[in-house]
Amino acid sequence: MSLEESRERQVLDRIERVRRRRPRLREERVTLAHGAGGKATNTLVDAVFLEAFRNPLLEAMTDGATVTAGGARLVFTTDSFVVSPLFFPGGDIGDLAVNGTVNDLAVCGARPLYLSAGFVLEEGMPVDDLRRVVDSMARAAARAGVQVVAGDTKVVQRGRADGCYITTAGLGVLTADVELSPENVRPGDAVLVSGPIGDHGITVMLARGELDIDADLASDTAPLHELCALLLKAAPGTRVMRDATRGGVATVLAEIATASEVAIVVDEAALPVRPEVAGAGELLGIDPLYVACEGRMVAIVDGTDADAALAALRAHPLGAGAALIGRVAADPEGLVLLNTAFGGTRIIDLLVGDPLPRIC
Amino acid sequence: MSLEESRERQVLDRIERVRRRRPRLREERVTLAHGAGGKATNTLVDAVFLEAFRNPLLEAMTDGATVTAGGARLVFTTDSFVVSPLFFPGGDIGDLAVNGTVNDLAVCGARPLYLSAGFVLEEGMPVDDLRRVVDSMARAAARAGVQVVAGDTKVVQRGRADGCYITTAGLGVLTADVELSPENVRPGDAVLVSGPIGDHGITVMLARGELDIDADLASDTAPLHELCALLLKAAPGTRVMRDATRGGVATVLAEIATASEVAIVVDEAALPVRPEVAGAGELLGIDPLYVACEGRMVAIVDGTDADAALAALRAHPLGAGAALIGRVAADPEGLVLLNTAFGGTRIIDLLVGDPLPRIC
Numbered sequence: 033m034s035l036e037e038s039r040e041r042q043v044l045d046r047i048e049r050v051r052r053r054r055p056r057l058r059e060e061r062v063t064l065a066h067g068a069g070g071k072a073t074n075t076l077v078d079a080v081f082l083e084a085f086r087n088p089l090l091e092a093m094t095d096g097a098t099v100t101a102g103g104a105r106l107v108f109t110t111d112s113f114v115v116s117p118l119f120f121p122g123g124d125i126g127d128l129a130v131n132g133t134v135n136d137l138a139v140c141g142a143r144p145l146y147l148s149a150g151f152v153l154e155e156g157m158p159v160d161d162l163r164r165v166v167d168s169m170a171r172a173a174a175r176a177g178v179q180v181v182a183g184d185t186k187v188v189q190r191g192r193a194d195g196c197y198i199t200t201a202g203l204g205v206l207t208a209d210v211e212l213s214p215e216n217v218r219p220g221d222a223v224l225v226s227g228p229i230g231d232h233g234i235t236v237m238l239a240r241g242e243l244d245i246d247a248d249l250a251s252d253t254a255p256l257h258e259l260c261a262l263l264l265k266a267a268p269g270t271r272v273m274r275d276a277t278r279g280g281v282a283t284v285l286a287e288i289a290t291a292s293e294v295a296i297v298v299d300e301a302a303l304p305v306r307p308e309v310a311g312a313g314e315l316l317g318i319d320p321l322y323v324a325c326e327g328r329m330v331a332i333v334d335g336t337d338a339d340a341a342l343a344a345l346r347a348h349p350l351g352a353g354a355a356l357i358g359r360v361a362a363d364p365e366g367l368v369l370l371n372t373a374f375g376g377t378r379i380i381d382l383l384v385g386d387p388l389p390r391i392c
Numbered sequence: 393m394s395l396e397e398s399r400e401r402q403v404l405d406r407i408e409r410v411r412r413r414r415p416r417l418r419e420e421r422v423t424l425a426h427g428a429g430g431k432a433t434n435t436l437v438d439a440v441f442l443e444a445f446r447n448p449l450l451e452a453m454t455d456g457a458t459v460t461a462g463g464a465r466l467v468f469t470t471d472s473f474v475v476s477p478l479f480f481p482g483g484d485i486g487d488l489a490v491n492g493t494v495n496d497l498a499v500c501g502a503r504p505l506y507l508s509a510g511f512v513l514e515e516g517m518p519v520d521d522l523r524r525v526v527d528s529m530a531r532a533a534a535r536a537g538v539q540v541v542a543g544d545t546k547v548v549q550r551g552r553a554d555g556c557y558i559t560t561a562g563l564g565v566l567t568a569d570v571e572l573s574p575e576n577v578r579p580g581d582a583v584l585v586s587g588p589i590g591d592h593g594i595t596v597m598l599a600r601g602e603l604d605i606d607a608d609l610a611s612d613t614a615p616l617h618e619l620c621a622l623l624l625k626a627a628p629g630t631r632v633m634r635d636a637t638r639g640g641v642a643t644v645l646a647e648i649a650t651a652s653e654v655a656i657v658v659d660e661a662a663l664p665v666r667p668e669v670a671g672a673g674e675l676l677g678i679d680p681l682y683v684a685c686e687g688r689m690v691a692i693v694d695g696t697d698a699d700a701a702l703a704a705l706r707a708h709p710l711g712a713g714a715a716l717i718g719r720v721a722a723d724p725e726g727l728v729l730l731n732t733a734f735g736g737t738r739i740i741d742l743l744v745g746d747p748l749p750r751i752c
Contacts, residue, residue, distance in 0.1 A: 062517040067547025076545065080523055084530040085540040097541035099506050102464025102565040110508035110561055114546045146459050148470035150559035152512070157422040163440055170444040180445040181457035182561075185436065186474045187427025188750065194552060199510035201470055201542070201561030205462040390548065 063386075067114075069278025069324075070383025074287075094213075095136035095274065098206065107142035109133060110201040116390040118165065118195045120239035122231075122250030125198055126168035128326055128392060131253050132277065133202035134176040138257040139273040139329055141212050141264060142204030147173060148182035149200050154193040161195060169198075176255035178202070210264060214291035216271040221360040222338035223296060224331045226259055226345050227252065227353035229281050230309040230323035233391045238312065245315060247308040254327030259351050266344030269334025276328050277392055279383040281357075282321040284330045285368045286382045296368045298358035298380070318387045321370075321380065326392060332360065423746075427474075429638025429684070430743025434647075454573075455496035455634065458566065467502035469493060470561040476750040478525065478555045480599035482591075482610030485558055486528035488686055488752060491613050492637065493562035494536040498617040499633040499689055501572050501624060502564030507533060508542035509560050514553040521555060529558075536615035538562070570624060574651035576631040581720040582698035583656060584691045586619055586705050587612065587713035589641050590669040590683035593751045598672065605675060607668040614687030619711050626704030629694025636688050637752055639743040641717075642681040644690045645728045646742045656728045658718035658740065678747045681730075681740065686752060692720065 057079035065072035082090060090097065096109030113129045130147065137144040149169065153162065173180050231252040238245055256275060264270055274284045281303075289296045305313075305320045313320045327350065333341045338356055345351030368380040417439035425432035442450065450457065456469030473489045490507065497504040509529065513522065533540050591612040598605055616635060624630055634644045641663075649656045665673075665680045673680045687710065693701045698716055705711030728740040 057519065060519055062513045062515060062519060062522065062547055064515050064547050064549070067513065067545060073545060076519075077543075080519070080526050081543055081545075084523075084526040085533070085543075087539050087541065090539075090541050090543065097506070097508075099541060099563070101461075101466055101505050101563055104462025104464035104466075106461055106464075106563075108506055108508060108561075108563055109542050110510045110559070111544045112510035112512050112546045112559065114512055114548050145461050146457070146468055148457075148468060148561045150470045150472035150510070150561070152472050152474055152557050152559075153422045153427065155422060155424050159417065159420055159422060159436075159440070162422065163444075166440050166444045173445070179447050179450075181447065181450050181459060182469050183437075183441055183445075183450065184471045184559075185427060185433060185441075186472045186557075186750075186752075187422055187424050188474050188554070188557075189424070191551060192554060193557075194548070197512050197546075197548075197553075197557065199470070199472065199512075199544075199559030199561075201468075201508045201510070201559075203459070203461060203466075203468055203563065390546075392546075 064389045065386040068383055068386035070283050074382065094140060096140040098140065105206040107137050107140045107204045107206060109136040110199060111136060112197065112199040113392055114197050114390055115236060115392050116194050117239055118161065120236050120251055122235060123253040124165055124168050125196065126165035127172035128253050129198040129200045130169050130172035130176065131255050131326060132392065133200040134178060134255045134257055135275040137202045137204035138260040139275050141206060141210035143207050144176055144178045144202055144204040144257055146203045147178050147180045147200050149180055149198060150184045152193050152197040153185060153187045154195055155187055155190045157195050165196065176257055212272050214272050214288040217288060217292040217294055217332050217360055219294060219360050219362040220335040221271060221332050222335050222356055223298065223358040223360065224333065224341055224345065225281060225304065225355055225357055226329045226351045228304040228306045229276065229325055229328060230305060230313065230320035232326040233323035233388050234309045234312045236391050237388055245312055247312055249308050252325050252327035254350050256327065256329050259345060259348050262344045262348055263331055263341055267333040267337035267341035269337045271332045273329050273331045276325045276330050278324050280322040280324055281330055282380045283383045286380055288332065289368050290366050293365050295361040295364050296358060297361050298368065298370050300370050300372045302355055302357045304353050304355045322383050323388065324391045424749045425746040428743055428746035430643050434742065454500060456500040458500065465566040467497050467500045467564045467566060469496040470559060471496060472557065472559040473752055474557050474750055475596060475752050476554050477599055478521065480596050480611055482595060483613040484525055484528050485556065486525035487532035488613050489558040489560045490529050490532035490536065491615050491686060492752065493560040494538060495616045495635040497562045497564035498620040499635050501566055501570035503567050504536055504538045504562055504564040504617055506563045507538050507540045507560050509540055509558060510544045512553050512557040513545060513547045514555055515547055515550045517555045525556065536617055572632050574632050574648040577648060577652035577654055577692050577720055579654060579720050579722040580695040581631060581692050582695050582716055583658065583718040583720065584693065584701055584705065585641060585664065585715055585717055586689045586711045588664045588666045589636065589685055589688055590665060590673065590680035592686040593683035593748050594669045594672045596751050597748055605672055607672055609668050612685050612687040614710050616687065616689050619705060619708050622704045622708055623691055623701055627693040627697035627701035629697040631692045633689050633691045636685045636690050638684050640682040640684055641690055642740045643743045646740060648692065649728045650726050653725050655721040655724050656718060657721050658728065658730045660730055660732045662715055662717045664713050664715045682743050683748065684751045
């Protein structure tokens with residue numbers, strides 16, 4: 033067995049282990065929860081997509097696929113965006129679509145290079161709105177140092193979309209020989225987040241205007257490529273990075289714990305949460321740990337690298353609010369434990385249901 | 393100026409020349425015609441997308457972008473699919489999405505390697521329908537020798553999509569040092585199509601059941617990578633290849649004539665059109681020349697390569713119905729002329745309006 037085959041075998045084994053722990057798909061129809069990025073999404077992906085496309089590269093646990101093409105080691109990724117409303121404080125569907133794909137490449141350790149963008153437009157969408165979205169994409173692309181090199185536009189009848197849906201795909205190049213994987217996580221590792229959590233999801237929720245809550249909040253949508261590069265340089269013992277989008281930090285940690293078969297112990301008091309997010313979350317009955325961020329990442333690094341990693345993140349404007357939020361332990365295997373501010377402990381599972389539909 | 397800069401300059405100049413000939417965007421709202429792949433689409437792309445993403449790689453005239461990443465010469469492309477209905481004789485949205493992106497890579501001279509797929513699902517879509525679509529994608533991917541390595545799933549509320557929309561992106565590697573471009577087209581070149589035209593569009597139209605027409609037709613959806621490779625081998629003087637999707641063969645030829653500043657003279661009697669397609673087209677008032685194919689390509693080759701090219705295409709099952717349909721002339725510059733079966737001549741322009749919405 034070649035090195036490559038042995039690696040493929042490992043990945044297939046890991047996917048199989050994770051799949052065995054997941055529930056079977058019972059629904060006969062697609063529900064909003066299947067798009068929420070939590071438990072139902074994973075079940076659908078397992079039952080329908082992995083089943084059909086079964087290959088070691090379609091790794092359910094990573095944000096992008098590492099592929100070899102023409103001798104180059106690349107990362108290839110895609111994300112669809114259906115956020116509603118299209119415009120919200122701090123961003124819009126355009127920069128969200130660019131940053132989301134840039135971040136999926138960056139957390140895989142790749143330097144983002146090229147993006148494609150497929151648009152599904154609703155008949156009747158004001159051209160000025162489209163211009164605003166596309167200009168915002170162009171600015172976000174320039175900020176992240178990527179070029180939008182391919183695109184497509186389709187139009188559907190009135191009511192068959194909400195203004196527009198955008199699917200971006202991204203291509204990046206692996207610069208260093210990084211080997212990032214939840215499998216590398218081991219007891220003693222440190223768990224970091226790059227800034228306050230939940231800003232994006234709560235901002236979009238409030239922008240819908242259905243709730244009588246006024247908060248001075250803006251989406252955290254931002255490109256994480258510089259932060260990822262700084263972290264990899266400062267902490268060679270970086271095990272895995274993930275951007276905490278749908279399902280929030282909780283879902284990311286639960287997925288890593290399951291894949292790595294370790295325990296992750298989080299200290300609730302250490303979680304950076306803005307008072308506005310905590311307040312709105314309380315009123316809405318949503319734990320900020322489960323709320324999507326679009327410019328925050330979770331990183332797990334060798335425990336001895338924790339201080340250097342934190343310093344590197346904090347030295348960048350997008351990481352100024354970075355925090356050490358927990359540690360990896362050996363037991364209980366595959367679980368995330370939250371030590372609450374009240375001295376209790378509870379288990380953090382994947383997001384269940386969809387408290388915040390159409391957040392990205 | 394480096395060779396690369398000079399090439400970029402040339403491409404920008406060409407885009408600029410083509411843009412100057414196009415009408416300005418006058419609509420304030422997006423219309424179905426903006427998604428039809430003809431004149432309105434080009435105007436929207438110019439006014440909104442090229443304006444914002446202005447870079448030499450986003451070439452309006454090609455199906456994919458040729459990029460360099462990690463030292464490899466790659467082609468990167470994307471397409472969104474909103475075909476209605478999802479299932480039709482000969483195919484469905486799944487194989488259409490795979491073949492469409494495979495073909496965009498193939499006609500750029502690349503060997504297709506990897507695909508990504510972003511799904512926007514409608515709440516309430518039967519999971520069995522989704523399985524059928526995804527299984528069809530998997531079969532199409534296997535047939536084309538590509539791997540689906542990255543994906544994403546979003547769900548929107550009932551009525552906000554029609555079952556599902558799929559956006560695929562594709563990555564291929566340029567194997568030979570091919571330089572395909574409409575700019576290479578010159579007087580004396582031969583114009584070929586790889587088989588009967590219009591099957592896909594008419595099939596989908598009839599599958600909607602709104603018309604009382606019964607025809608024994610099936611979509612031509614198919615992967616063109618083998619056909620493209622055979623053609624490039626048999627006819628080193630291949631100037632440009634294009635798959636004739638939205639807007640049909642007419643729109644492809646009109647775009648090539650505009651970009652290359654030559655005349656293309658097509659012989660109507662030489663066009664391969666099935667009687668069922670001609671008949672349905674007549675009843676619907678649609679010229680098959682403007683109807684989308686999803687497994688047919690137009691190729692322009694050096695005139696001296698015409699026989700070899702035709703023989704190579706016909707030797708493959710997907711090219712059995714290939715035909716020489718016309719020649720390139722010097723004048724009238726930038727126009728496509730059709731010598732009709734009745735001895736007249738008419739000008740073939742880009743598709744105007746949208747006679748067949750949501751065909752792909």
